[in-house]
Amino acid sequence: MKTGLPQNAPAPGANPAYLAALEPVRRRFIETTEARILEIEALRLDVEAGRDAEAAARQIARIAHKISGVAATLGFAQVGALAAQVERLLDAGHSGGTAKDRWARAKPQVESLLDALEAVLDA
Amino acid sequence: MASFRILAVDDDPIFLLLLEHVLRRIGYTDLRCVSSGDEALKIIRSGEQVFDCFLLDIEMPGMDGIELCRRIRAVPSHRRTPIVMITAMNSQHFIEAAFASGATDYITKPIDDIELKARIGMVARLVDERRRGNALEDQLHAQSGLPLAQISFDDPIPVADVGGVVEYLGLENYVLTLGRLKLFGHAAIAFKIVNASEIFLAADAVSYLDTLANVASVIVGTLKTQQFMMAYAGRGEFVCMTARASVVDPDDLKLEIAVRLGEYRKLYEELGVPLPVVRVGEPQAPGFFTRVTPLALLDRARASVRDVVARRELMTALEH
Numbered sequence: 001m002k003t004g005l006p007q008n009a010p011a012p013g014a015n016p017a018y019l020a021a022l023e024p025v026r027r028r029f030i031e032t033t034e035a036r037i038l039e040i041e042a043l044r045l046d047v048e049a050g051r052d053a054e055a056a057a058r059q060i061a062r063i064a065h066k067i068s069g070v071a072a073t074l075g076f077a078q079v080g081a082l083a084a085q086v087e088r089l090l091d092a093g094h095s096g097g098t099a100k101d102r103w104a105r106a107k108p109q110v111e112s113l114l115d116a117l118e119a120v121l122d123a
Numbered sequence: 124m125a126s127f128r129i130l131a132v133d134d135d136p137i138f139l140l141l142l143e144h145v146l147r148r149i150g151y152t153d154l155r156c157v158s159s160g161d162e163a164l165k166i167i168r169s170g171e172q173v174f175d176c177f178l179l180d181i182e183m184p185g186m187d188g189i190e191l192c193r194r195i196r197a198v199p200s201h202r203r204t205p206i207v208m209i210t211a212m213n214s215q216h217f218i219e220a221a222f223a224s225g226a227t228d229y230i231t232k233p234i235d236d237i238e239l240k241a242r243i244g245m246v247a248r249l250v251d252e253r254r255r256g257n258a259l260e261d262q263l264h265a266q267s268g269l270p271l272a273q274i275s276f277d278d279p280i281p282v283a284d285v286g287g288v289v290e291y292l293g294l295e296n297y298v299l300t301l302g303r304l305k306l307f308g309h310a311a312i313a314f315k316i317v318n319a320s321e322i323f324l325a326a327d328a329v330s331y332l333d334t335l336a337n338v339a340s341v342i343v344g345t346l347k348t349q350q351f352m353m354a355y356a357g358r359g360e361f362v363c364m365t366a367r368a369s370v371v372d373p374d375d376l377k378l379e380i381a382v383r384l385g386e387y388r389k390l391y392e393e394l395g396v397p398l399p400v401v402r403v404g405e406p407q408a409p410g411f412f413t414r415v416t417p418l419a420l421l422d423r424a425r426a427s428v429r430d431v432v433a434r435r436e437l438m439t440a441l442e443h
Contacts, residue, residue: 018236020251021148025141031136065182066135069211073141079231084211 019075026074033120035061040114053099055120060110076120082113127270128153128173129246132163132191133180133209142178142234147239149416156159167201175250176243181217188276189217189224195227203253203281203290205246222297223352227290228315229296251294274331276323279357282332287351294354298364298417306417310367310408311424314380316399317432319359326396327337337387338399346380347371360409360428363419375405404428
């Protein structure tokens with residue numbers, strides 16, 4: 001495991017009572033996760049096939065940005081950390097190079113993020 | 124807690140839902156959420172609701188949070204309303220631009236209620252103090268017909284409409300975001316209107332605020348760089364953070380400021396207000412091996428200009 005964090009560990013400082021109070025938000029996050037997995041999968045095919053790869057990579061980064069903004073607070077620290085890595089690696093400003101170059105660097109993290117998101121569905 | 128209405132702007136509905144829950148947990152229930160800058164501006168400009176604080180996500184498609192911040196600041200009724208930016212940990216490089224656009228503070232995603240409570244608590248106290256000030260002002264005005272804008276000599280009053288000049292709290296929060304290495308690349312320099320108290324007594328509130336804006340624009344014009352952030356700190360003092368490399372000799376600055384202010388002599392005479400006389404402190408830069416806290420650097424700059432003024436007064440006294 002690349003981040004060294006246990007699967008779906010609560011955010012530092014988060015406690016069960018805190019997470020219980022956020023349960024409606026957590027539920028909503030889980031509900032949107034399946035659609036996000038499917039969207040990332042479809043965009044991944046576009047990047048790999050070179051179909052408007054820049055736009056597809058940017059959209060994956062955008063989805064990752066949204067995930068990383070909330071996941072840790074909702075008790076999915078590993079998902080949040082992986083999403084932040086994916087966003088950074090796919091962002092042209094941070095990472096540089098063409099969409100293909102950035103994709104090559106980000107691919108293992110995207111795979112790990114997809115695995116972690118699958119695990120969220122079982123949460 | 125007095126009513127404290129917040130407008131939050133973020134393009135992610137889940138983040139807004141989370142924000143609503145976390146804010147409610149820490150006692151803030153009067154929240155309106157919108158998903159774009161355009162929508163926010165429409166509501167703000169319509170005046171249908173009054174907001175005490177704005178929470179703006181920096182990275183949004185279309186109009187980003189920095190542009191939205193700048194546009195909110197251009198709305199006269201929101202020149203002083205606290206604006207707290209929300210940024211991802213990955214995106215701290217946006218912070219400088221956010222402060223330059225008039226942001227008061229920022230919080231990072233993912234949010235936690237301890238940080239949010241501290242930051243929103245700070246701006247709520249600020250709003251509360253201003254409300255008390257406004258209530259006192261209304262009371263004084265009703266009783267004695269004193270000028271409507273009641274201002275205090277000691278307070279860091281925001282100076283309006285001068286590019287690069289932000290609220291003092293914004294400047295403090297900005298320097299706090301600079302790490303030790305980044306702080307090393309900066310210098311703080313303070314300017315003092317030595318006859319500020321005379322001007323304060325001779326002018327009404329509006330003229331005093333105009334004088335501060337005039338002095339601020341003159342100082343800005345002498346800095347010879349766009350890379351600066353300045354704020355009025357109260358007691359006739361301005362503090363400016365600039366790149367260490369673009370610091371100009373304080374004596375040259377003092378002379379140029381005097382010449383430029385001299386161009387307004389007639390105007391000040393007509394107003395019956397003394398012409399401002401400005402002294403410049405020694406630029407204060409952190410040493411690489413000495414630890415200085417960011418806020419201490421601002422204090423050191425202010426202490427330096429006070430020292431310059433005191434030495435000058437002593438020399439004048441000795442000459443006589």
